[in-house]
Amino acid sequence: MTTELDELGSKAREARKASLKLARISSSVKDRALHAIANGIEEHTEEILEANEEDLSAGHLAGLAGPLLNRLALSKSSLGSIVADVRRITALPDPVGETFDFQVLSNGLRTGKRRVPLGVIGVIYESRPNVTIDIASLCLKSGNAVILRGGKEALNSNTTLARISRDSVEKAGVPPEAIQIIESTDRELVSQMLRMKDSIDLLIPRGSVDLIRRVAAEATMPAITGGVGVCHTYIDHTANLEMAVAIANNAKVSSPYVCNAMDTLLVHTSIAPTALNQLANLWRISGVEMRCDDRALAITEQVKGVHAVPASDADWGTEFLSMTAAIKIVDSLDEAISHIDIYGSGHSDAIVTEDYSSAMRFLDEVDSAVVLVNASSRFNDGGQFGLGAEVAISTNKIHARGPMGLKELTSYKWTVLGTGQVRE
Amino acid sequence: MTTELDELGSKAREARKASLKLARISSSVKDRALHAIANGIEEHTEEILEANEEDLSAGHLAGLAGPLLNRLALSKSSLGSIVADVRRITALPDPVGETFDFQVLSNGLRTGKRRVPLGVIGVIYESRPNVTIDIASLCLKSGNAVILRGGKEALNSNTTLARISRDSVEKAGVPPEAIQIIESTDRELVSQMLRMKDSIDLLIPRGSVDLIRRVAAEATMPAITGGVGVCHTYIDHTANLEMAVAIANNAKVSSPYVCNAMDTLLVHTSIAPTALNQLANLWRISGVEMRCDDRALAITEQVKGVHAVPASDADWGTEFLSMTAAIKIVDSLDEAISHIDIYGSGHSDAIVTEDYSSAMRFLDEVDSAVVLVNASSRFNDGGQFGLGAEVAISTNKIHARGPMGLKELTSYKWTVLGTGQVRE
Numbered sequence: 042m043t044t045e046l047d048e049l050g051s052k053a054r055e056a057r058k059a060s061l062k063l064a065r066i067s068s069s070v071k072d073r074a075l076h077a078i079a080n081g082i083e084e085h086t087e088e089i090l091e092a093n094e095e096d097l098s099a100g101h102l103a104g105l106a107g108p109l110l111n112r113l114a115l116s117k118s119s120l121g122s123i124v125a126d127v128r129r130i131t132a133l134p135d136p137v138g139e140t141f142d143f144q145v146l147s148n149g150l151r152t153g154k155r156r157v158p159l160g161v162i163g164v165i166y167e168s169r170p171n172v173t174i175d176i177a178s179l180c181l182k183s184g185n186a187v188i189l190r191g192g193k194e195a196l197n198s199n200t201t202l203a204r205i206s207r208d209s210v211e212k213a214g215v216p217p218e219a220i221q222i223i224e225s226t227d228r229e230l231v232s233q234m235l236r237m238k239d240s241i242d243l244l245i246p247r248g249s250v251d252l253i254r255r256v257a258a259e260a261t262m263p264a265i266t267g268g269v270g271v272c273h274t275y276i277d278h279t280a281n282l283e284m285a286v287a288i289a290n291n292a293k294v295s296s297p298y299v300c301n302a303m304d305t306l307l308v309h310t311s312i313a314p315t316a317l318n319q320l321a322n323l324w325r326i327s328g329v330e331m332r333c334d335d336r337a338l339a340i341t342e343q344v345k346g347v348h349a350v351p352a353s354d355a356d357w358g359t360e361f362l363s364m365t366a367a368i369k370i371v372d373s374l375d376e377a378i379s380h381i382d383i384y385g386s387g388h389s390d391a392i393v394t395e396d397y398s399s400a401m402r403f404l405d406e407v408d409s410a411v412v413l414v415n416a417s418s419r420f421n422d423g424g425q426f427g428l429g430a431e432v433a434i435s436t437n438k439i440h441a442r443g444p445m446g447l448k449e450l451t452s453y454k455w456t457v458l459g460t461g462q463v464r465e
Numbered sequence: 466m467t468t469e470l471d472e473l474g475s476k477a478r479e480a481r482k483a484s485l486k487l488a489r490i491s492s493s494v495k496d497r498a499l500h501a502i503a504n505g506i507e508e509h510t511e512e513i514l515e516a517n518e519e520d521l522s523a524g525h526l527a528g529l530a531g532p533l534l535n536r537l538a539l540s541k542s543s544l545g546s547i548v549a550d551v552r553r554i555t556a557l558p559d560p561v562g563e564t565f566d567f568q569v570l571s572n573g574l575r576t577g578k579r580r581v582p583l584g585v586i587g588v589i590y591e592s593r594p595n596v597t598i599d600i601a602s603l604c605l606k607s608g609n610a611v612i613l614r615g616g617k618e619a620l621n622s623n624t625t626l627a628r629i630s631r632d633s634v635e636k637a638g639v640p641p642e643a644i645q646i647i648e649s650t651d652r653e654l655v656s657q658m659l660r661m662k663d664s665i666d667l668l669i670p671r672g673s674v675d676l677i678r679r680v681a682a683e684a685t686m687p688a689i690t691g692g693v694g695v696c697h698t699y700i701d702h703t704a705n706l707e708m709a710v711a712i713a714n715n716a717k718v719s720s721p722y723v724c725n726a727m728d729t730l731l732v733h734t735s736i737a738p739t740a741l742n743q744l745a746n747l748w749r750i751s752g753v754e755m756r757c758d759d760r761a762l763a764i765t766e767q768v769k770g771v772h773a774v775p776a777s778d779a780d781w782g783t784e785f786l787s788m789t790a791a792i793k794i795v796d797s798l799d800e801a802i803s804h805i806d807i808y809g810s811g812h813s814d815a816i817v818t819e820d821y822s823s824a825m826r827f828l829d830e831v832d833s834a835v836v837l838v839n840a841s842s843r844f845n846d847g848g849q850f851g852l853g854a855e856v857a858i859s860t861n862k863i864h865a866r867g868p869m870g871l872k873e874l875t876s877y878k879w880t881v882l883g884t885g886q887v888r889e
Contacts, residue, residue, distance in 0.1 A: 065829065144851060150840055152850055157832075159862050242862060263687065263863040284885040291887035404880050405489065408581075416574055416883025425888070426576055426879070427568060438583050438666060438876035439687040440864040452862035455850070456828050459840025461708040463715035464849070 045225045046233055052221040053188060053240035056161045059218035060186035064158045066215060068135035071182055074213035075131040078178060079124045081209035082202070086120055092201035093170065100194050108298045108363065112168045113195055123171045130178045130429035136447045137184045140456070148462050154453040158184030160242040162450065163234055164432065165190045165256065167248030170198035175430040176245075177206050177220050183450040186219040188241065190234060192248070193226035200224055231255070238262040245433045245445075250360070265445070267410075267435040270300035270388030271360050272418045275377040275403070276316050277394035278309035284415060285312070285393040286319045291417040292391065294327050297364050300434060301389045301411075301421040304360055305367040307377045313370045314340055321347045329364045332356045336370040358384040374399050378406050385409060387436045389421035410436050410443040469649045470657055476645040477612060477664035480585045483642035484610035488582045490639060492559035495606055498637035499555040502602060503548045505633035506626070510544055516625035517594065524618055532722045532787065536592045537619055547595045554602045554853035560871045561608045564880070572886050578877040582608030586874065587658055587665040588856065589614045589680065591672035594622035599854040600669075601630050601644050607874040610643040612665065614658060616672070617650035624648055655679070662686040669857045669869075674784070689869070691834075691859040694724035694812030695784050696842045699801040699827070700740050701818035702733035708839060709736070709817040710743045715841040716815065718751050721788050724858060725813045725835075725845040728784055729791040731801045737794045738764055745771045753788045756780045760794040782808040798823050802830050809833060811860045813842035834860050834867040 063071075082089065093115040100110050136156050143153035162185045166172045173189060180187035191199040200222055207217035223230060235244065238261040245265045246256040256264050274292050276285040292303035308316055317337060321344035324331060331341050332352040341349040356367040357380070371377045381390050391413040392403040400414045411421040421444065423431025428446025435441045441449035487495075506513065517539040524534050560580050567577035586609045590596045597613060604611035615623035624646055631641035647654060659668065662685040669689045670680040680688050698716050700709040716727035732740055741761060745768035748755060755765050756776040765773040780791040781804070795801045805814050815837040816827040824838045835845040845868065847855025852870025859865045865873035 146849070146851065150844060154867075155828075157862075263861070281885070287885065287887055295888050400882075404579075409878065411879040411881060413881040414883060416881050416886045417888050419888040420574060420881060420883075420886065421879070425570070427570065437687070438581075442876050443578075443879045452866050454833065455835040455845070455867040457835060457837040457840050457844060458824075459838060459844075461705070461711065462840045462844065463711055464719050464841050464843040 045227060045230060048225075049223060049230060049233055052223065053161070053237055055218040056186040056188055056221045057240060059216040060158065060160050062216050063181070063186060063219050064137070064184045066184070070214050071135065071184070072131050074181060074210040074215040075127055075178055077209035077213040078174065078206045079127040079131070081205040082120055082124050082127070082174065085205050086117060089120060089198065089201050089205070090115060090117070092197040095197045096195050105194060109168060109194065112298060113170070113198070115170055115198060119171065123174050126171075126175055126424065126430045127178045129424070130182050130447075133182065133429050133447060135182065136451050149460060150462050151458040153456055155456050156448075156451045156453050159450055159452050161186045161188065161240060162432070163188045163190070163237070163241040163244045165231060165234065165244070165246045165248070165252060167192040167252065168195055170195045170202060172247060173199045173202045173222075174206065176432050177203065179430055179432050179447060179450060181210065181215065181219060183447045185450055186221070188221045188223065188234070190223040190231065196224065196226060232259060235259040236261050247433050263440070265433050265435045265441070266437050267388075267433050268300050269360055269386050269436070270302070270434070271304050271358055271384060271386040272301060272388055273305050273307055273381045273385055273390045274303045274418060275307040275371075275374075275381075275390075275392045276309060276312055277374065277392060277396060277399050278311040279396040279399065280312060280316075280393040281395055282312065282315055282319070285316055286323070288391065288393050288415070288417050289320060290323050292419055293324075293329055293366050294364065295417070295419055298362050300360070301419050302362070303366060303418055305357060305369065305384065307369050307371050307380060308337070310336070310370050310372050313337065317341055317368065318344060321349065324348075327364070329366055332365065332367045334369045337368040341368070360386070374402060378403065381407055381409075388434065389413065389418040391416060391418045410434065469651060469654060472649070473647060473654060473657055476647065477585070477661055479642040480610040480612050480645045481664060483640040484582065484584050486640050487605070487610060487643050488561070488608045490608070494638050495559065495608070496555050498605060498634040498639040499551055499602055501633035501637040502598065502630045503551040503555070505629040506544055506548050506551070506598070509629050510541060513544060513622065513625050513629070514539060514541070516621040519621045520619050529618060533592060533618065536722060537594070537622070539594055539622060543595065547598050550595070550599055550848065550854045551602045553848070554606050554871075557606065557853050557871060559606065560875050573884060574886055575882040577880055579880050580872075580875045580877050583874055583876050584666040585610045585612065585664060586856070587612045587614070587661070587668045589655060589658065589668070589670045589672070589676065591616035591676065592619055594619045594626060596671060597623045597626045597646075598630065600856050601627065603854055603856050603871060603874060605634065605639065605643060607871045609874055610645070612645045612647065612658070614647040614655065620648070620650060656683060659683040660685050671857050687864070689857050689859045689865070690861050691857050692724050693784055693810050693860070694726070694858070695728050695782055695808060695810040696725060696813045697729050697731055697805045697809055698727045698815045698817065698842060699731040699795075699798075699805070700733060700736055701798065701816060701820060701823050702735040703820040703823065704736060704740075704817040705819055706736065706739055706743070709740055710747070712815065712817050712839070712841050713744055714747050716843055717748075717753055717790050718788065719841070719843055722786050724784070725843050726786070727790060727842055729781060729793065729808065731793050731795050731804060732761070734760070734794050734796050737761065741765055741792065742768060745773065748772075748790075751788070753790055755790055755792050757792045758794060761792040765792070784810070798826060802827065805831055805833075812858065813837065813845040815840060815842045834858065
């Protein structure tokens with residue numbers, strides 16, 4: 042363990058040193074390095090899939106649940122998406138050096154805020170190996186060094202991807218030490234990482250509620266809280282029924298294992314009979330378990346073969362990450378907003394309505410990172426929002442909220458250009 | 466103590482409730498409330514000065530040092546400045562509701578980031594009573610409730626100012642509970658405050674190094690680090706001599722007790738004989754103690770009557786907050802930048818130069834909240850930079866850096882306007 046802690050320390054020092062160089066590397070060199078990562082992944086597809094196969098076999102042996110194995114699995118097609126992400130990030134403008142809030146003061150001083158990298162980003166994540174490349178690419182483009190600590194289930198995939206990235210960027214003239222990966226899976230190393238406030242400028246956890254809580258409790262440096270989405274869709278009585286059913290269905294079944302999937306469906310009492318009947322018919326086939334309050338159950342259980350059960354108190358406020366939805370009938374927009382206020386996690390909440398005032402009130406009063414009108418909550422995603430990818434989805438209000446892309450990995454410095462001004 | 470802790474808890478609950486109302490109050494009502502504060506201070510000038518007189522007498526009796534008494538003292542003129550600050554803040558645009566980074570995605574979704582208040586701001590500050598009004602005004606305008614905990618030396622002044630503010634805003638239709646002041650001076654209350662992460666969204670300490678360290682170590686909520694300025698002025702060999710002397714002199718003597726005052730003067734060896742001779746002549750009269758390295762001492766001690774002594778190692782990296790300056794002769798810009806990197810606190814650092822490349826390198830390579838060319842470091846100030854006032858000067862890179870005004874007291878939410886979009 043001592044050796045591993047020493048190794049962590051030395052990797053952190055390497056990262057710091059590399060971050061100082063990276064902060065001053067030109068956009069074109071960074072972009073060349075990003076293209077090199079994309080090419081490297083394409084060239085080493087077989088090697089990556091073999092490493093992933095090892096992880097999958099070990100996962101099977103360890104009895105990993107189906108959804109976790111799904112998240113872990115790479116394929117030629119998913120590697121293609123990863124490469125596309127990298128190329129999308131490459132094509133985005135470099136945030137570093139951009140100057141904003143520029144002003145000329147009455148005394149002639151020219152002030153502006155110039156975007157600068159944060160320094161060293163630490164990321165602790167679980168399972169999905171694409172995160173390794175998404176985060177390494179976003180950090181590189183924004184001029185930050187990164188220390189990656191992935192889950193033990195994806196160790197072979199992650200280390201292979203990180204090695205290919207390091208080799209690729211080095212050929213492009215970027216110090217490979219800017220991408221550090223921790224290969225030990227000892228949990229104590231995470232505690233050590235959380236204490237390294239002098240080496241890590243921002244800590245980003247991506248994973249389970251437990252991980253997020255642990256980081257919130259133990260991290261000595263600024264840390265992002267996020268990733269836990271107890272997401273709501275509210276179907277207003279004025280909603281277009283077809284649209285409402287499509288959005289609620291999409292929010293639940295298009296990818297139930299991710300944070301922006303719908304957990305609780307709130308339905309206005311006057312539209313509930315038709316909306317819930319249609320959804321129950323869809324979900325009977327796709328196999329969504331419906332945990333219903335009394336009134337909703339009375340509607341859904343009339344659909345033959347549906348998997349509808351009474352909701353328990355714990356279901357409100359649960360992030361299911363599975364083909365399960367809690368369903369509640371409400372009598373008003375007020376009741377819906379108040380339910381979200383009590384049970385939501387401030388992640389992604391949507392309303393389906395044709396009523397202008399209800400839409401505006403929902404946008405105003407629901408205090409979440411992303412609030413949507415007539416759209417699926419699944420759009421809360423860096424890629425979807427044009428950020429190329431995301432390092433995390435923050436439910437913090439400090440520093441960044443919602444999907445975090447390049448800009449959210451930067452700080453700024455005030456620059457002041459004078460001609461001899463002194464203060465009276 | 467139990468009663469006081471209960472009181473803190475109930476004030477925090479009141480603040481939270483008020484923050485929810487305040488977040489939705491219109492700009493015009495907030496501005497009316499701010500004008501009411503300004504009028505209230507003008508109408509109660511005598512009462513405020515009497516309360517301040519009590520604090521000053523108690524301070525004298527307690528043997529408070531001269532600079533501390535200076536910072537504590539209010540006058541008709543300083544109250545006039547406070548009122549002017551409030552009116553300047555009133556005149557600034559309301560940051561709440563502003564939508565930025567607006568885009569229409571290819572699928573037709575309209576996304577934007579809408580600025581929202583943070584919620585409840587906790588501020589722990591020492592001495593200067595004007596901070597009470599500056600912070601209450603900035604928080605009000607940005608839609609945040611505030612819990613103020615001032616120093617015991619200024620208790621009467623602060624509570625009087627807070628009471629006048631509460632009474633004033635109430636008449637304007639803003640809940641007075643949005644401005645809370647803690648009247649107990651028990652240090653344990655600060656510890657209690659630092660544990661209230663569910664009640665306070667952002668904690669801002671303004672005061673001594675000890676306070677800042679305590680907050681960094683104990684705060685359970687996001688906290689700003691800042692206020693400690695070990696500020697440098699570097700006089701390059703190409704500097705305009707007259708300008709250099711004026712800037713260094715202004716940075717030191719115009720207000721030596723504040724965080725943006727110069728602490729260490731770095732002078733290029735080739736301009737040192739003339740620059741230090743002129744400064745020594747000025748500082749002999751104004752009474753600045755010069756703590757010099759060997760080469761600087763050899764120059765300054767030739768000026769009769771000057772207070773020049775050898776610098777100790779501890780002087781580099783000290784925030785003097787007094788009429789003291791550390792002085793070091795360097796052989797190059799590199800040496801100056803490296804010295805700032807080692808001993809600076811990332812607050813305010815200035816170069817005086819006529820050389821374009823040196824100016825650009827200084828701006829690029831000095832990693833401070835505010836970097837200045839040919840201007841006094843004393844300009845690092847919210848008022849000077851057009852923010853109306855400031856809640857703090859952050860040396861954090863997370864969330865906000867440099868002087869924090871209205872915008873830095875906000876977060877944002879993503880709003881998404883759809884027409885039935887679902888994700889593939």
